[in-house]
Amino acid sequence: MSARSLGTRLKTAFLTADDGLLMRSAFFGLLAFAGAFLFVDLRELSQATAALPAHDPMxxxxxxxxxxxxxxxxxxxxxxxxxxxxxxxxxxxxxxxxxxxxxxxxxxxxxxxxxxxxxxxxxxxxxxxxxxxxxxxxxxxxxxxxxxxxxxxxxxxxxxxxxxxxxxxxxxxxxxxxxxxxxxxxxxxxxxxxxxxxxxxxxxxxxxxxxxxxxxxxxxxxxxxxxxxxxxxxxxxxxxxxxxxxxxxxxxxxxxxxxxxxxxx
CATH class of the missing domain: 3.90.226.10 (2-enoyl-CoA Hydratase; Chain A, domain 1)
Structure with a gap:
């Protein structure tokens, strides 16, 4: 399937979808985005913590x-x-x-x-x-x-x-x-x-x-x-x-x- 054909099908599906489906899709998309950003933040914090010198806790x-x-x-x-x-x-x-x-x-x-x-x-x-x-x-x-x-x-x-x-x-x-x-x-x-x-x-x-x-x-x-x-x-x-x-x-x-x-x- 060509990229143009795939794009046409996705556009048709988007236009014919009901509002509920679109809302659910947007919601799960936001969750995925939030999860990705949280993962990046936690990974960076873990890396920063690992780079600190070893001392007594707190x-x-x-x-x-x-x-x-x-x-x-x-x-x-x-x-x-x-x-x-x-x-x-x-x-x-x-x-x-x-x-x-x-x-x-x-x-x-x-x-x-x-x-x-x-x-x-x-x-x-x-x-x-x-x-x-x-x-x-x-x-x-x-x-x-x-x-x-x-x-x-x-x-x-x-x-x-x-x-x-x-x-x-x-x-x-x-x-x-x-x-x-x-x-x-x-x-x-x-x-x-x-x-x-x-x-x-x-x-x-x-x-x-x-x-x-x-x-x-x-x-x-x-x-x-x-x-x-x-x-x-x-x-x-x-x-x-x-x-x-x-x-x-x-x-x-x-x-x-x-x-x-x-x-x-």
């Missing part, structure tokens, strides 16, 4: 200092952190400084929360403030550390030219009073699932939504404005949204500038 990407996305395009960070990338990439360590300040420096590796809890238990009432200098890491551990800080009634601080990025601001949010010194570098971005067992596209999406709900609920319980995590959700994991002092105050991530006296929730 972590944040942890380049020590990715480009900013504050104005929608990559930029340099507002201030260069004082600590070297080598120091920041190491698993987080804790050091008790004079004045009851416990310095927490390094990446939030899986198990960091347990070590932090042991440190707090050992130091007892000596610890008053947790000073953070971290590029982020395990979200689960960051949430646990934040909750323990609030339960113990401790303050949090990010010193001048210290870094608190990715999941680190979740820890910072746990402080009863929260101070970011001038030139503190604080930034947020998306979380993602990147376990050693590569999740399917559906599992990755479900895990990200579940973790986002946990983070949102936690920040609400800590008294932090919802707009903070909206910036995180809008920023890819290979970028950071660096918060300005005004934004930190607006979202109640920080209490009064230079605050010394402790505030109630």
């Amino acid at each position: 972590t944040t990407a942890a380049p020590v200092l990715p480009p900013a996305l504050t104005d929608g395009v990559p930029q340099a960070p507002p201030v260069a952190p004082e600590s070297s990338p080598e120091v920041l990439r190491k698993p987080i360590v804790f050091e008790l400084l004079p004045g009851g300040e416990l310095k927490a420096e390094g990446s939030i590796d899986p198990g960091a929360a347990a070590r932090f809890a042991a440190e707090i238990a050992a130091r007892g009432e000596y610890v008053k403030t947790v000073s953070l200098n971290s590029p982020g890491g395990s979200v689960d551990d960051a949430l646990l550390m934040s909750k323990l800080i609030r339960e113990r009634g401790l303050d949090t601080k990010v010193a001048a030219k210290a870094l608190c990025a990715s999941s680190c601001p979740l820890i910072f949010a746990g402080g009863v009073s929260r101070m970011a010194e001038q030139d503190a570098v604080i930034g947020v971005h998306q979380v993602f699932s990147a376990g050693r067992d590569r999740p399917s596209a559906e599992q990755a999406m479900s895990g990200a939504q579940s973790m986002t709900a946990r983070i949102t609920r936690h920040l609400d319980e800590m008294g932090i404005g919802s707009g903070l995590w909206i910036h995180a959700l809008e920023t890819p994991p290979d970028r950071l949204y660096y918060l300005t002092p005004d934004e930190m105050a607006q979202f109640k991530l920080t209490t009064a500038p230079g605050l010394v006296a402790r505030q109630a929730d």
Whole structure:
């Protein structure tokens, strides 16, 4: 059968078909199109997930200092952190400084929360403030550390030219009073699932939504404005949204500038 003959027959069939048949044909055609696009989207998401580095499930990407996305395009960070990338990439360590300040420096590796809890238990009432200098890491551990800080009634601080990025601001949010010194570098971005067992596209999406709900609920319980995590959700994991002092105050991530006296929730 020639192409012209086939075309003539299809045209005749289309013209003589009833409306119901045409509606059903259009409906199933749309379903086929939708299925094709969904398949492509899920395949691309699976490929993107497979390309991510193997870390603990539900972590944040942890380049020590990715480009900013504050104005929608990559930029340099507002201030260069004082600590070297080598120091920041190491698993987080804790050091008790004079004045009851416990310095927490390094990446939030899986198990960091347990070590932090042991440190707090050992130091007892000596610890008053947790000073953070971290590029982020395990979200689960960051949430646990934040909750323990609030339960113990401790303050949090990010010193001048210290870094608190990715999941680190979740820890910072746990402080009863929260101070970011001038030139503190604080930034947020998306979380993602990147376990050693590569999740399917559906599992990755479900895990990200579940973790986002946990983070949102936690920040609400800590008294932090919802707009903070909206910036995180809008920023890819290979970028950071660096918060300005005004934004930190607006979202109640920080209490009064230079605050010394402790505030109630």
